[in-house]
Amino acid sequence: MRPFDYHRSENAGDAVKAAAGDGALFIAGGTNLLDLMKLDLMTPSRLVDINRIGLNDVTQTEEGGLSIGALVTNSDCAADARIRKDYEVLSRAILAGASGQLRNKATTGGNLCQRTRCYYFYDPDMACNKRKPGSGCSAIGGANRIHAILGASDECIATYPGDMxxxxxxxxxxxxxxxxxGETRTIPVRDFHRLPGDRPDQDNILEPGELITHVTLPAPAKGRHIYRKVRDRASYAFALVSVAAIVEMDAGRIASASLAFGGLAHKPWHDPAIEDLLTGEAPSEALFDKAADILLADAKGQGQNDFKIPLARRTLKAVLREATGERS
Amino acid sequence: MTRHLKMDEPATNRLLDKLPSRLTGAPMDRPDGPLKVSGTATYAHEWQLDGKVFGVLARAPVSKGKLVRIDKSAIENLPGVLGVFSEERFLRNPAQGMANEAPEQGVSEISYFGQPIALVVAETFEQARHGAHRLELVCEAASDGVFDPEANNIAPEKPEDDQLDQGDLDKAMAEAAYTVDSTYRTPSHNSAAMEPHCAIASWEGDQLTLYASYQMIKFNVNELADSVGIEPEKVRIVSPYVGGGFGSKLGIAPEAVSAAIAAKELGRPVCVTLTRQQVFENVMRRSESRQRLRLAADKDGKLTGLGHECRVSNLPGESFHEPVLQATHFIYGGDNRRLGMEVARLNRMCAGSVRAPGEAIGMQVLENAMDELAHTSGIDPVELRKRNIPDAHPEEGTPYSSRPFAEALDEGAKRFGWNKRNPKPGQQREGEWLIGMGMAAAARVNILMESKARVILKEDGKAIVETDMTDIGTGTYAILTQVCADMLGLEPENIETRLGDSNFPKASGSGGSFGAASSGSSVYLACLDIRAELARRLGCEESELQLDSGQARGGSKSGSLTGLLAGEAIEAEGHIEPGETKEKVKQATYGSYFAEVAVNAVTGETRVRRMLGVFGAGRILNRKTATSQCYGGMTWGIGMALHEAMEFDMRDGHVVNNDLAEYHIPVNLDVPQLDVVLLEERDDWASPIQAKGLGELGLCGAGAAITNAIFNATGVRVYDYPATLDKILDGLPELDMV
Structure with a gap:
């Protein structure tokens, strides 16, 4: 771990001021950042501790949704009665990740900034464009069983590892x-994370020194909430494939569907074409296959992760079957 | 006083069954338990020594080549940095178990990626690690590294002492009613002990004391002395608590030798602890294996031929190879046998002992092949195994000592409800889940090792047990206390057992499952000597002596222990040595595993629903710690079947999943309630306390019960461990059918 300055902020205004300039990072739960610093993979010159700036409440919004403060822990978020009732998919996704101890420390804002688990990103002696731009990508042609099948580039095939x-x-x-x-901007979470392109060092659209203060949920979406995570062991493993689904049925047809996918790409994968396909249709195996066709039209395996393509198809179909009430 | 026994004849006396106190075998709590859960048991890293500083090892960034120079300029002025050490006494890799001398040394030749090349020492661990990251090791990479264990362009070695060709296997296969010819692959494993490897070296003049985490102290003393270049008499090793070993702490390792060298130079105690990543890169791995199994059976399922040929790997120059064939030699009959071993030389970190070396993967695969034979022949898997239990060793003709193999199979089948299994695969369905049952046999060689212990019966009637035996979480503190308590008729609270200090008598150490029976026998013998002296003082025959609750009786005589002691302690040393019984009979431990799994028909994810193990290992010394060993073994079995694999980059041989997030061992949710049955057994040929080794038996085939259950659930036979979902997906039913 490199020596670094430490500054503790008492409010958000102070925090963004303290983080201005090169090399500063915010620290909240530290569940990812501290590991990365110990391994010399992230080397901030200054840490701005935001644990005391507030932002640890879940509040109602005027639009009928919820505003989750950036410092709300994963445990508290998942356990919030309103989230459990109206945003079940979120509660389930959070509880599918990490461990109880980690969720007690990890925060909403920090979790959005969680970095990839690519083996080569985690090894300072390996080439990695994400860690060291221009050094190359060791995962291509290497050990890539856990890597992306969608939206990857020649520069980076890492995935975003989170569930929330x-x-x-x-x-x-x-x-x-x-x-x-002190100015604020609001970005759809679907646009928050980036695809790697030729700048895999940038996981998301945050500019240096910018602070996530809240995540806003829209008014509750009707329908069945499902989060299905497929992984290599029963708990405490990152998703190989995960599907978040909110599907509303009306008179035997799909009234609305909202789907996102984890483990497949550099960002949570969202494809409106799948939702357009499903909306208004009666559920059927053929329809679900078409949904999977859309999802996987441009899927590309790297060798060891080829299995993710059929796995994603099977998992999506099973989730749609469950969500639309058709059970095996 | 010394009582010595060479195990040349069976010990039929069974004194421990005749004593008034019957603590041995009881599920006594560990005396060290409260210390451990309250954080007051001192583990290696925790010794507080004045002036202690910290060292962190720096790794070779190439897989094969030469160290050209070390550029210290970037770190010389870093705060807290005290020095950079790198020299030819540094160890390339840990010593193999019982090496008793230095392993391969030197930093100028690089043999694998991550080899420790230099030690950066600083006032704090963080400063030292920072320095190790900044240090520049200028290396010249060679282009002829070998990273693929199955590379065909390099001829493997064939160790002469691990080949067998008996009868004509090819002919047996050609003439058999049923055959199996399958090739399986198992990956490398890391022990991943909870406590990372650590050593603190401290010098007083020319006397070196090492506070460390090691399993086999008497060997480690000689290995350390030889590595550093001093006399063994100048070395003391202190290792009273070890946070898991599994073979990874058998031999002296780079952290100890580099700490000793730096501490001498700096004149301060130096503590070197491996990071978790270094534990994966520098500690012994279990070799991956390729195993071809050939079984030939007659129409009744009786084996006429048995072939087991495998390839494992190691670094150049290492004599150890994974003894995959160990149990195959004796567990099943079959006159025509070919057992063969090949060793590929690779530029991967050293291969060595990892929990149940040999049987862990050898039995796993043999038991998969037996399941294939059962399926092919239509004979029930339990029955098939019973039909193939040989009367005498199929290669040597020797008889077996106590062998409750059939009993373990029957008992397990009965308790598990094996008769409810549908032998046809893929028949049981619960929603998305396919349900199946599988079983496998357990077998492990039994070993007795030379071991010594001192027992002091103090003036006050309390006792001290001293031996350099270690407790690696296995329960040594408990079992030695129990044996002593029974033999001297004392309450366990009145016995202090001291372990893990090279100043104490030299024990077997912990390894190969031999520690409990070997060190237990040494304590037993020391106590026998004390009993003889007490009988003499009481005036009775030794055989008449009864010791109970501080009172001695014999013939018509009786008296208090303290009265007999009369203000003078009695001290005795027990010394056990293996003898002719190991040649006269084949000694081994046996058992059975039964597992029920659910395999998700959509995703191929496997969950173990329940699992039973039935084990016979001679006298059980403590049913609680013994059961815990079996739980641990079966949990390893779950991991080996479903999760565990070191993933290597085939371009440079480095391990990519070098932390516990990506090297998957089973977590709580992967492990159902495990049931363990310990059979009542005495093996007089094994040791004077009729005990055999148990620790490793729990995983010698355990994984096969699970993969056999996967086959029963799905019809998918996994030939490439672990059975992660991608290995199962292709064989699952079409999705529309799910």
């Missing part, structure tokens, strides 16, 4: 961001 953001993507949540001057 996948559910937020299905919920069409928004991220509220405060800049150095």
């Amino acid at each position: 953001a996948v559910a937020m993507s299905a919920l069409d949540a928004e991220v509220v961001i405060e800049g150095e001057g």
Whole structure:
């Protein structure tokens, strides 16, 4: 761990000011950042501790939704009675991730900024365009069983590893961001994370020094909420494939569907074409297959992760079958 | 006083069954338990020594090549950095178990990615790690590294002492009613002990004390002395608590030697602890394996031929190879046998002992092949195994010592409800889940090792047990206390057992499942000597002596223990040695596993629903700690079947999943309630306390019960471990049918 300055802020305004300039990072739960610093993979010159700036409440919005403060822990968010009742997919997604201890520390804002679990990103002696732009991508042609099948580039095939953001993507949540001057901007969570392109070092659209203050959920979406996570062991493993689904049925037809996918790409994957296809249709295996066709039209395996393509198809179909009430 | 026994004859006396106190075998709590759960048991990293500083090892960034130079300029002025050490006494890799001498040394030749090359020492651990990250190791990479264990362009070695060709296997296969010819692959495993490897070296003049986490102290002393270049008499090793070993702490390792060298130079105690990533990169791995199994059986399922040929790997120059064939030699009959071993030389980290070396993967695969034979022949898997229990060792002709193999199979089948299994795969369905049952046999060689212990019966009638035996979580503190309590008629609270210090008599150490029976026997013998002295003082025959609750009786005589002691302690040393019984009979431990799994028909995810293990290992010394060992073994079995694999980058041989987030061991949710049955057994040939080794038996085939259950559930036979969902997906029913 490199030596660094430490500044503790008491409010958001102070925090964004303290984080201005090169090399500063915010620290909240530290469940990812501290590991990365110990391994010399992230080397901030300054840490701005935001644990005491407030932002740890879940409140009602005027639009009938909820505003989740950036410092609300994953445990508290998942356990919130309103979220459990009206945003079940979010609660389920959070509880599918990490461990109780980690969820007690991890925060809503921090979790959005969770970094990839690519083996080569985690090794300072390996080439990695995300960690060291221009150094190359060791995962291509290497050990890539856990890597992306959608939206990857020649520069990076890493995935976004989290669960919470996948559910937020299905919920069409928004991220509220405060800049150095105290100005705020609001970004759909679906646009918050980036595809790697030629800048895989940028996981998301945050500018240096910008602070996530809230995540806003729209008014509750009707329908059945499902979060299905497929992984290599029963708990405490990152998703190979995950599906967040909110599906409303009306008279035997799909009235609305909102879907997002984890484990497949550099960001939670959302494809409106799938939702357009499903809306208004009666559920059928053929329809579900078409949905999977759309999802996987451009899927590309890297060798070891080829299995994710049939796995994503099977998982999506099973989720749609469950969501539309047709059970095996 | 010394009582010595060489195990040349069976010990039919069974004294422990005749004593008034019958604590041995009881599920006594560990005396060290409260210390451990309250954080007051001192583990290696926790010794507080004045002036202690910290060292962090820096890794070779190439897989094969030469160290050209070390550029220290970037770190010389870093705060807290005290020095950079790198020299030819550094260890390339840990010593193999019982090596008793230094392993391969040197930093100029690089043999694998991550090899420790230098030690950066600083006032704090964080400063030292920072320095290790900043240090520049200039290396020249060679282009001829070998990373693929199955590369065909390099001829593997064939160790002469691990080949068998008996009869004519090809002919047996050609003439058999039923055959199996399958090739399986198992990956490398890391022990991943909870406590990372750590050593603190401290010098007083020319005397070196090492506070460390090791399993086999008497060997480690000689290995450390030889590595550093001093006399063994100048070395003391202190290792009273070990947070898991599983073979990964058998031999002296780079952290100890580098700490000793730096501490000497700096004149301060140096603590070197491996990071979790280094535990994966520098500690012994279990070799991956490719195993071809050939079984030939007659129409009744009786084996006429048995072939088991495998390839494992290791670094150049390492004598150890995974003894995959160990149990195959004796568990089943079949006159025509071919057992073969090949060793590929690779530029991967050293391969060595990892929990149940040999049987862990050898039995796993053999038991998969037996399941294939059962399926092919239509004979029930339990029955098939019973039909193939040989009367005498199929290669050596020797008889077996106590062998409750058939009993373990029958008992397990009865308790598990094996008769409810549908032998036809893919027949049981619960929603999305396919349900199946599988079973496998357990077998593990039994070993007795030379071991010594001192027992002091103090003036006040309390006792001290001293031996350099270690407790690696296995329960040594408990079982030695129990044996001593029974033999001297004392309450366990009045016995203090001291372990893990090279100043104490030299024990077997913990390894190969031999620690409990070997060190238990040494305590037993020391106590026998004390009993003889007490009988003499009381004036009775030794055989008449009864010790109970501080009172001695014999013939018509009686008296208090303290009265007999008369203000003078009695001290005795027990010394057990293996002898002719190991040649006269084949000694081994046996058992059975039964598992029920659910395989998700959509995703291929497997969940173990219930699992039973039935084990016979001679006298059980503590039913609680013994059962815990079996729980641990079966949990390893779940991991080996479903999760565990070191993933290597085939371009440079480095391990990519080098932390506990990505190297998957079973978590709580993966492990159902495990049931363990310990059979009542005495093996007089094994040791004077009739005990055999148990620790590793719990995983010697356990994984096969699970993968056999996957086959029963789905019809998918996994030939490439672990059975992650991608290996199962292709064989699942069409999705529309789900």
